[in-house]
Amino acid sequence: ETGVTQTPRHLVMGMTNKKSLKCEQHLGHNAMYWYKQSAKKPLELMFVYNFKEQTENNSVPSRFSPECPNSSHLFLHLHTLQPEDSALYLCASSLGAGDSKETQYFGPGTRLLVL
Amino acid sequence: GDSVTQMEGPVTLSEEAFLTINCTYTATGYPSLFWYVQYPGEGLQLLLKATKADDKGSNKGFEATYRKETTSFHLEKGSVQVSDSAVYFCALSEGSGTSYGKLTFGQGTILTVHP
Numbered sequence: 001e002t003g004v005t006q007t008p009r010h011l012v013m014g015m016t017n018k019k020s021l022k023c024e025q026h027l028g029h030n031a032m033y034w035y036k037q038s039a040k041k042p043l044e045l046m047f048v049y050n051f052k053e054q055t056e057n058n059s060v061p062s063r064f065s066p067e068c069p070n071s072s073h074l075f076l077h078l079h080t081l082q083p084e085d086s087a088l089y090l091c092a093s094s095l096g097a098g099d100s101k102e103t104q105y106f107g108p109g110t111r112l113l114v115l
Numbered sequence: 116g117d118s119v120t121q122m123e124g125p126v127t128l129s130e131e132a133f134l135t136i137n138c139t140y141t142a143t144g145y146p147s148l149f150w151y152v153q154y155p156g157e158g159l160q161l162l163l164k165a166t167k168a169d170d171k172g173s174n175k176g177f178e179a180t181y182r183k184e185t186t187s188f189h190l191e192k193g194s195v196q197v198s199d200s201a202v203y204f205c206a207l208s209e210g211s212g213t214s215y216g217k218l219t220f221g222q223g224t225i226l227t228v229h230p
Contacts, residue, residue, distance in 0.1 A: 004158070042119075043159075043204070043220040056217065090158055100147040100208040101166045104218060106158035 003027045004107035006091050012113045013081065021076040021110045023091030031097035032074040033104065034066060037088040049074060050097040081114045088112070117142045121205050121221035128195055128228050136190040136224050138179075138205035146207040148172075148181055148188040149218070153202045162190075162203070195228045202226070 004025045013019050025032065034046040048056035049068040063085075065077040074091055088111050092104040122137040140146065147166040151159040163172030168183035177192045188205060205221040 006158075040222070042222045043218075045217055048217070092159075100145075101164075102208070103149070103161050103164065106151075106160070108156070108158040 003105050004091060004093055006089075006107035006110050008110060009108065010111045010113075012115065013078070014115055015081060015083070017081075018077070018079040020078065021089055021091075021112075023074040023076075023107055025072055025074075025091075025093040025105070025107075027093060027105060029093040029095050029105070030071050031094045031102075032068060032071070033092040033094075034074065034076055035090040035092065035106075037090055037109070039087075043090070046076075048097055055097060078112075081112075083114050086112055086114045117146070117207060117209050117219045119205050119207055119219055119221035121203075121224050124223070125225035125227060128226070130197055130228055130230050131194045132228075134190070134192040134195045134199075134226070136203055136205075136226070138188045138190065138221060140186050140188065140205075140207050142186075142207055142209055144209055146209045148179070149206045149208065150177070150179055150188070150190050151204040151206060151220075153204065153223075155201070159204065195226075197228045197230055200226055200228045 007022045031050045036044045046060045047066045052068050067075040088109045090109045091107040094102040094104045118141045120139050149164045150162040152162045153159050163174040165172040165181035171180045179188050179190045202223045204223045206218045
C-alpha cells in the first residue's frame with residue numbers, strides 16, 4: 001500500500017531536539033489526520049486538517065505542532081518532547097472530513113523513541 | 116461521548132478454527148462502524164465497514180453485521196489462517212457537521228494463529 005507514505009519510519013531523539021515527521025498522500029484526498037498509538041492504549045486522534053485548514057486539535061500539548069501546506073502533505077513538528085511521547089505516530093487521509101461513511105487510509109507510521 | 120469496547124485479548128487459535136472478536140459501541144447518533152487490521156510493522160488497513168443498521172460488511176472471509184438493537188459489530192471468520200495473525204481494531208465514526216469524521220477506536224485485539 002503506497003497511498004499514504006510517512007518518513008522517517010523510525011526516529012530516536014533527545015528531549016532537547018527538534019525534529020519533524022512527514023506524511024504524504026497520493027490518493028487525491030482533502031482531509032488528513034495525525035494519530036498517536038501508544039502501547040496498551042486506544043489510538044488517539046491528535047489533529048484533523050480539511051482542505052488545509054485545521055479543524056480539530058484534540059487537546060494536544062504545544063510541543064507538537066502540525067503543518068499542512070497543501071492537501072497532499074502533512075507535517076508534525078516536534079520539540080522538547082518527553083519520554084512518555086514515545087509512540088507510533090500514524091498519518092491518515094480521507095476524501096473529505098465530516099462524513100461518517102468516509103474510509104480513512106493510514107500510512108505505516110513513524111516509530112518515535114524519546115530518550 | 117462515543118466509545119468502543121472490544122473483547123480482551125490476546126486471542127490464540129489454531130489454523131482453520133472459527134474466529135469471533137466482540138465489539139460493542141456507545142454513540143449518540145447513527146454511526147458508521149469499521150474494522151481495521153494492523154499487521155506487524157505496518158499501519159492500519161480497512162478490513163470492512165457498515166454504514167447503517169443491519170448492513171453486513173465482508174472482506175477476505177471476514178464478516179461483521181451492524182446490530183443497532185445490541186449496539187454491536189462482532190467480527191467473525193469461519194476458518195482462520197496463519198496470515199490472519201495481526202491486531203484488529205473496531206472503530207466508529209459519528210457523522211455530523213461538527214464531528215469531522217472522527218474515528219473512535221477500541222483498544223485492539225491481538226490475534227495469533229498457529230499452524
